[in-house]
Amino acid sequence: MIEAMMAGNVRALARLISFVEDRQDGWKDAMKSIYGTTGHACVFGITGSPGAGKSTLTNEIAKRLLRREHTIGIIAVDPSSPYSGGALLGDRLRMRDICTDRNIFIRSMATRGVLGGLCQAARDVARILDAAGKDVILIETVGVGQDEIEVVSASDYVMLVTCPGQGDGIQAIKAGVMEIADLFVVNKADKDGADELASEISAMLDLSTEMEVKKQSVIKTSAVTKEGLDDLVKNLEGFLNEKKSGSKRVRDQVRQEILSIMEREIVGILRERIMSNGRLEGALDLVMADRSDPYTEVDEMLSGYSLMEHLKKTEEGDKP
Amino acid sequence: MIEAMMAGNVRALARLISFVEDRQDGWKDAMKSIYGTTGHACVFGITGSPGAGKSTLTNEIAKRLLRREHTIGIIAVDPSSPYSGGALLGDRLRMRDICTDRNIFIRSMATRGVLGGLCQAARDVARILDAAGKDVILIETVGVGQDEIEVVSASDYVMLVTCPGQGDGIQAIKAGVMEIADLFVVNKADKDGADELASEISAMLDLSTEMEVKKQSVIKTSAVTKEGLDDLVKNLEGFLNEKKSGSKRVRDQVRQEILSIMEREIVGILRERIMSNGRLEGALDLVMADRSDPYTEVDEMLSGYSLMEHLKKTEEGDKP
Numbered sequence: 001m002i003e004a005m006m007a008g009n010v011r012a013l014a015r016l017i018s019f020v021e022d023r024q025d026g027w028k029d030a031m032k033s034i035y036g037t038t039g040h041a042c043v044f045g046i047t048g049s050p051g052a053g054k055s056t057l058t059n060e061i062a063k064r065l066l067r068r069e070h071t072i073g074i075i076a077v078d079p080s081s082p083y084s085g086g087a088l089l090g091d092r093l094r095m096r097d098i099c100t101d102r103n104i105f106i107r108s109m110a111t112r113g114v115l116g117g118l119c120q121a122a123r124d125v126a127r128i129l130d131a132a133g134k135d136v137i138l139i140e141t142v143g144v145g146q147d148e149i150e151v152v153s154a155s156d157y158v159m160l161v162t163c164p165g166q167g168d169g170i171q172a173i174k175a176g177v178m179e180i181a182d183l184f185v186v187n188k189a190d191k192d193g194a195d196e197l198a199s200e201i202s203a204m205l206d207l208s209t210e211m212e213v214k215k216q217s218v219i220k221t222s223a224v225t226k227e228g229l230d231d232l233v234k235n236l237e238g239f240l241n242e243k244k245s246g247s248k249r250v251r252d253q254v255r256q257e258i259l260s261i262m263e264r265e266i267v268g269i270l271r272e273r274i275m276s277n278g279r280l281e282g283a284l285d286l287v288m289a290d291r292s293d294p295y296t297e298v299d300e301m302l303s304g305y306s307l308m309e310h311l312k313k314t315e316e317g318d319k320p
Numbered sequence: 321m322i323e324a325m326m327a328g329n330v331r332a333l334a335r336l337i338s339f340v341e342d343r344q345d346g347w348k349d350a351m352k353s354i355y356g357t358t359g360h361a362c363v364f365g366i367t368g369s370p371g372a373g374k375s376t377l378t379n380e381i382a383k384r385l386l387r388r389e390h391t392i393g394i395i396a397v398d399p400s401s402p403y404s405g406g407a408l409l410g411d412r413l414r415m416r417d418i419c420t421d422r423n424i425f426i427r428s429m430a431t432r433g434v435l436g437g438l439c440q441a442a443r444d445v446a447r448i449l450d451a452a453g454k455d456v457i458l459i460e461t462v463g464v465g466q467d468e469i470e471v472v473s474a475s476d477y478v479m480l481v482t483c484p485g486q487g488d489g490i491q492a493i494k495a496g497v498m499e500i501a502d503l504f505v506v507n508k509a510d511k512d513g514a515d516e517l518a519s520e521i522s523a524m525l526d527l528s529t530e531m532e533v534k535k536q537s538v539i540k541t542s543a544v545t546k547e548g549l550d551d552l553v554k555n556l557e558g559f560l561n562e563k564k565s566g567s568k569r570v571r572d573q574v575r576q577e578i579l580s581i582m583e584r585e586i587v588g589i590l591r592e593r594i595m596s597n598g599r600l601e602g603a604l605d606l607v608m609a610d611r612s613d614p615y616t617e618v619d620e621m622l623s624g625y626s627l628m629e630h631l632k633k634t635e636e637g638d639k640p
Contacts, residue, residue, distance in 0.1 A: 028615050035613035049369050051486045166371045166486055254607050258600065258614045263587050265618060270586060271579060280578065287574050293355035294574065295348050298582045 002034060005132050010105065013132050017107060020124050031124065034131040041073070041130035042243045043137045044236065045151040048161030053187040056223045057161060058140050064233040065136055066103055073129030073137040075122055076108040077151070105129060120260045123154040136240065153256040157182040157239045162201070164193030182216060183235060189220035189227050274301060322354060325452050330425065333452050337427060340444050343588075351444065354451035361393070361450035362563045363457045364556065365471040368481030373507045376543045377481060378460050384553040385456055386423055393449030393457040395442055396428040397471070425449060440580045443474040456560065473576040477502040477559045482521070484513030502536060503555060509540035509547050594621060 001019070004012035020027045048054050055076070062072050107125055126137050141151045151158070160181035165188075184205070186198045201218050217235060221228035274280050283297035321339070324332035340347045368374050375396070382392050427445055446457050461471045471478070480501035485508075504525070506518045521538050537555060541548035594600050603617035 028619075032613050032615045035615070036610065049371070051369070251604060251608060254614065255600065255604055258603055258607070258617055259591060259594075261614050262590065262594070262618045262621065265622065266586060266590060267583050270582065274579075274582070280575065283578055284571060284575055287578070288571060290356065293352050294578045294581050295352045295355070297578055298585060299348075301582065302585065 002030060002131075005128075006037070008133070010102070013105060013128070014107075017125055017128055020128065021109070021121060031127065034128065038127050038130040041126070041135055041137050042157070042240045043126050043130075043139060043155045044239070045155030045158040046138055046140045046161060047151060047158065048163075048185075048187075049166060051166065052161045052163045053223065054140050054161050057185065057187055057221060058138055060221075060223055060226075060229050061138065061233060061236065062104060064229060065236070068233070068237070070103075070136050071134045072104045073126070073132070073134035074104065074106040075125050075129070075137065075139045076106065077122055077139060077141040105132070105134065120264050122151065123257060123260070126154060136236070153253060153260075156243050156253075159183045159185055161185045161187050162197060163188040164191050164197050182239065183232075184216060184218040185228075185232065186218065186220045187222070188224075189222040190224045194220055322350060322451075325448075326357070328453070330422070333425060333448070334427075337445055337448055340448065341429070341441060351447065354448065358447050358450040361446070361455055361457050362477070362560045363446050363450075363459060363475045364559070365475030365478040366458055366460045366481060367471060367478065367501075368483075368505075368507075369486060371486065372481045372483045373543065374460050374481050377505065377507055377541060378458055380541075380543055380546075380549050381458065381553060381556065382424060384549060385556070388553070388557070390423075390456050391454045392424045393446070393452070393454035394424065394426040395445050395449070395457065395459045396426065397442055397459060397461040425452070425454065440584050442471065443577060443580070446474060456556070473573060473580075476563050476573075477556075479503045479505055481505045481507050482517060483508040484511050484517050502559065503552075504536060504538040505548075505552065506538065506540045507542070508544075509542040510544045514540055 001012050001016050005016050016030065020030060046054055046058055058074060058076075062074060065072055107129075109121060109125065122139055122141075126139065129137050139151055139155060158181050160183070162184070163186065184201050186194050186201065188194065189198075198218050198220050205216055205218070219228050219232050219235065221232055223229075279301055283292070283294075283301060286292040287294055287297060321332050321336050325336050336350065340350060366374055366378055378394060378396075382394060385392055427449075429441060429445065442459055442461075446459065449457050459471055459475060478501050480503070482504065483506065504521050506514050506521070508514065518538050518540055525536050525538070539548050539552050539555065541552055543549075599621055603612070603614075603621060606612035607614055607617060
């Protein structure tokens with residue numbers, strides 16, 4: 001499967017992604033064996049509030065990058081749903097005009113309510129697309145929240161998409177997100193208020209860059225008039241070259257990657273065991289009967305596994 | 321501190337929250353000792369995209385609930401920021417006209433990039449406010465993403481706030497979120513398009529309720545004309561009475577609470593140990609030198625702790 005994928009087989013690529021996403025037997029060996037071939041793709045996180053036009057913009061960017069002979073992977077991250085999973089179809093339908101090109105691969109994913117799932121899952125898929133030879137990977141994520149923050153550690157660069165007419169304008173861009181973004185896009189520039197929004201963002205950036213070295217650009221785009229799109233793509237290619245020549249925050253990214261793999265591993269195992277051996281329901285019975293509280297029960301369960309003591313002991317054994 | 325808080329001392333309440341949030345020595349004992357007095361408050365999650373007017377609406381709701389002699393806790397959850405933390409000041413400034421009332425307590429919190437942090441931290445604070453005697457707790461969270469999903473398991477009821485003019489209207493309400501919400505609010509009803517948006521949501525709800533029992537309401541509100549606000553508060557009081565008389569999804573909530581406390585506990589310990597004993601940086605060195613990959617290193621680190629084997633053994637020992 002991996003060989004076929006490396007040779008450019010699209011179905012093998014799709015199957016490998018599912019294989020890893022579903023954590024089928026051997027998924028980790030697969031990731032280990034492709035890891036050495038990765039690190040060449042440039043990963044862009046595209047984020048912003050719903051309705052800012054991220055999908056349409058991604059579509060326009062992809063079309064232009066294709067024309068300039070890049071190979072592209074798109075990862076569309078939908079909000080996790082414990083109930084149904086996935087997004088309404090609108091977003092995906094709009095992408096139809098690019099999705100038949102053989103130099104592009106689009107993957108839509110729901111986060112499935114897994115704790116820490118989004119970040120790790122997107123990272124896995126990005127790694128696989130990287131191994132499959134895509135040189136640009138676009139991760140589109142929604143919202144101004146945890147998802148957005150998480151996608152940063154899976155991306156080389158982050159683009160924040162805003163648009164005029166979204167209620168409170170710049171208020172919608174919360175602190176923290178400003179610092180995260182490498183590039184600001186004011187989309188729907190054909191609408192009223194785009195110039196004001198762009199000026200507000202620039203002013204805010206000027207304020208914050210007084211203290212820092214990083215210089216972020218603000219670009220106005222419109223899928224209607226096509227304004228700014230070529231300029232945006234030129235900017236992205238600039239980042240591409242920068243990534244090739246240096247190693248921007250790569251060590252930090254790999255550190256996060258290791259921590260996140262580890263946490264997911266241990267939490268998954270613990271959750272499965274505690275749910276399957278009846279202890280959780282037993283603890284629940286006690287709490288519901290007002291005979292205990294969740295904190296005491298967690299202490300009980302973890303000490304049942306002697307986990308804390310075990311960790312402490314191993315730790316002490318480590319030290320000289 | 322706990323006694324003073326129970327007696328209505330606001331500073332003791334604020335200090336207890338910080339004490340628990342910062343995980344100071346004894347935080348868990350504090351949570352254990354207040355747990356028995358909790359379970360009386362009704363927790364509403366208020367969610368929706370940025371700029372939908374959630375803060376202003378929360379303000380209006382709080383004012384009306386105060387007049388009807390409720391005591392209120394507000395938890396404002398800001399997007400996690402690894403860089404700065406917290407929201408722009410706008411939101412909080414608007415709340416100024418309620419925040420001097422002694423029957424209301426407002427707490428703003430950033431999630432601080434802790435994995436699974438938002439949900440657990442908000443739940444802790446809600447528990448404390450509950451113990452302090454607040455009968456209505458409003459958790460305001462931003463975004464259509466992981467945060468939104470997580471806040472559900474910390475709330476008794478969820479209100480989804482939308483408004484006209486946010487780009488794609490109903491498209492912004494992703495699947496999954498529809499099922500999560502107990503109440504839909506079309507805010508900024510004084511603006512064009514509010515009626516259409518309300519109709520779209522109702523139509524979508526009619527479609528989905530054909531299969532289910534749950535009947536969700538759609539209420540139009542405006543902070544400008546004050547339309548719908550009394551109606552909304554009446555609806556909330558309906559939920560309050562429902563909660564008092566029954567135990568809607570309480571067992572599920574407590575199950576999630578136990579799991580989430582446990583995960584946070586174990587991840588915190590693991591992260592701290594692995595970062596402090598130099599193993600993480602050693603693993604990083606190997607990966608950066610292309611001599612290993614993150615998956616192999618995680619296996620190594622976890623087996624260094626014999627953690628997996630230990631869990632398996634304990635598990636087997638448990639079985640008859």
